[in-house]
Amino acid sequence: MRERLYSLLNGDGRAAMWYGRVMTALIVASLLPLCFKGSSPVLESIEYVCVLVFIADYLARWATADLKVGKGGLSFLIYPFTPMAIIDLLSILPVFNALNDALRTLRVLRLFRALRAFKLIRYSKSTSAIAAVFEKQREALLAVLCLAIGYILVSALAIFNVEPETFNTFFDAVYWAVVSLTTVGYGDLYPSSDVGRTIAMISSLMGVAVVALPSGIITAGMLDELRGGGISD
Amino acid sequence: MRERLYSLLNGDGRAAMWYGRVMTALIVASLLPLCFKGSSPVLESIEYVCVLVFIADYLARWATADLKVGKGGLSFLIYPFTPMAIIDLLSILPVFNALNDALRTLRVLRLFRALRAFKLIRYSKSTSAIAAVFEKQREALLAVLCLAIGYILVSALAIFNVEPETFNTFFDAVYWAVVSLTTVGYGDLYPSSDVGRTIAMISSLMGVAVVALPSGIITAGMLDELRGGGISD
């Protein structure tokens, strides 16, 4: 019985395929209420149905954790802390909070419900080649991320101390640095003094190199993938 | 007779080459009236001449569909649904609508006439190498497009629920997400709260990786093309 449940949730058979399709549709449906400002009985009932299914799915996955993780009874303790289980749990949790309608700050928690969309990755195969590239180059991409974060913090520190009249808090300076490094540049925050602009110029020019790094790493990984791992042999 | 018409439309001979050049000139000419706000007799007559020629071209291509598609009588039914035929038809259609001058909403339909420019692709050879790269990597690029759209929707959902005061509708949030992911960043819409800015930062940083993907795929395809397909062998 549990074996059949497991194969339904994780297998490749026809029933599992249909289960995946229904879940995908439910995930998309559950995101609908987030796209409207008000609330209507229809949207609310969609939400409650979806969450009930997700809770059942979560419990079913937990109940078959030993077949997935493969470490006997210990699996039931390990499973809730695997990345996918955490995402599943976070996508259900906001509803428990939503029962307590008085708190306005709950709106921020609704953010986690958006994570439901990432569940789609579990049910699609077209992204597996790209995921493989990210997986293989994970270490290099993490190093670039560290470098980028360090670079952002240094830029933010520099601009924050040079132009305190433009940037009220350090957070503002970090926001400016990220928006500049990624070359988005909304224009809501920008330096106005000459020293600040000089820092912005150096920051932007070096930012081109920092942005070129993930591009280079991903391209190299792509080529590696295309050649069937010929480079790493 | 139909064979000669077919070779004129699709062949490599001298007459076909000149027919292509005249059509290219007419397509460019037919776009001229779209570049001016008002309307003058000269622009209108240019438009009517061009459209008449395009209708003749469309009918001639349809009449020789069996030679192109090569499935006998069935070809005449299949041809109007091939991508190129649909573009051809859409580039003629707005004129029929234009006869009914009263409707102001027709202005949106004029947009389809801009598709005429894509007809140029049919008559140029310089873009064939680039088209080959896109063709070969079509699946990977489609997967990236799906990933990017999913990513945009998640970003839009997150920002829309965190900052409802900035984004009036979900469409506004999607527009913001696209403008941020592609790093255009006009600055007409941007988050103003700290939570919203945090989402914008995470979104922008991950966006760099998403934008690096098509770049990597196209570069890998370019190298493949340069080497004469040596990778895929």
Add this chain to the structure above:
Amino acid sequence: MRERLYSLLNGDGRAAMWYGRVMTALIVASLLPLCFKGSSPVLESIEYVCVLVFIADYLARWATADLKVGKGGLSFLIYPFTPMAIIDLLSILPVFNALNDALRTLRVLRLFRALRAFKLIRYSKSTSAIAAVFEKQREALLAVLCLAIGYILVSALAIFNVEPETFNTFFDAVYWAVVSLTTVGYGDLYPSSDVGRTIAMISSLMGVAVVALPSGIITAGMLDELRGGGISD
């Protein structure tokens, strides 16, 4: 005598090297007056000295054109139409116009003087490897440029006809399309209607692919260059 002049202008000897350095310094000096709004006697005298040297350089190069082009007497007719000679001439011309101080529109012509800086390319060697990549991939880059220009014109046509209230002239729409495609996005012009924003979104997303093309072509060329032309063999 003319042979020695030729080797001074184009050779690799010590005198030629020093001549190159002095010319580089003069080019940089001649750009100084362009960096200030007003005019001072010092800046004006710098300008006149530089232009006199440039005229002498231009005439000397013309007088030794047969040794450079190598087509006998015909060389003197061909030389003024070679790209480098045209740049040299354009960098001298504005001064003749400057004698006629009354015309305000001359300010636009001063723009051509900025071309003097490109003369620096003639005297540097560090850019030759990069130039080789551009040279080899010239055809592909030209095809991309054509594609990008076509794409810009189509985007501009679409937005101009959908949002005539935002874009006064077709030129405005082209400017918007370029600023969006290159992801600069100043924010001085942006669509405000829903249809316009949809066009902006499609345009930006496809723009990512268009911008990825030169990146891919240049990277492929770089690799080719690094391997000593191994790909093209």
Add this chain to the structure above:
Amino acid sequence: MRERLYSLLNGDGRAAMWYGRVMTALIVASLLPLCFKGSSPVLESIEYVCVLVFIADYLARWATADLKVGKGGLSFLIYPFTPMAIIDLLSILPVFNALNDALRTLRVLRLFRALRAFKLIRYSKSTSAIAAVFEKQREALLAVLCLAIGYILVSALAIFNVEPETFNTFFDAVYWAVVSLTTVGYGDLYPSSDVGRTIAMISSLMGVAVVALPSGIITAGMLDELRGGGISD
């Protein structure tokens, strides 16, 4: 004794590892006071402790310079001019200035303290692969930087002379050129005349190629690194 000090500062042993970790923590701690506008006794004492440790670290490194540089007594003269020693010194210096609290312009000097963060590079290993790519391609990246700077100056010259009403000083024009070339585009400065916009368009389009160059160079270097230097053999 000096040998043991040297191995503590530069070695691979357990003590050296812990010294590195403590220094990293101190560097991060020393950056904290820069993230707040006001000043508190806690932040000030953190700062003084950190600087005292950094001065001790600087002197200890100087005292063991002969073991590092390996040129006998001359090493003590060479060491203070090595890049890392200059960064170390600059990260201490502002404090000496800070003793003189009256000067407001000291705020600019605090900028150098941000350089402390770069010290982190000395103690991390994850960035070494990326550093190797930058090291190998240093010449090509420098050539691109020269090209980019030349390109920025030419763009700035052109726009400054065409639109003097928008750009007050040449510095403004350079700032605009950098923000445009790197495609940040804040929108605080942009051309408003048709000629200025034409220059902005040409500048942006060519900028795409200039920005693609470092990307291409870094990708080629990445591939080289992945293959274990197979290209350069």
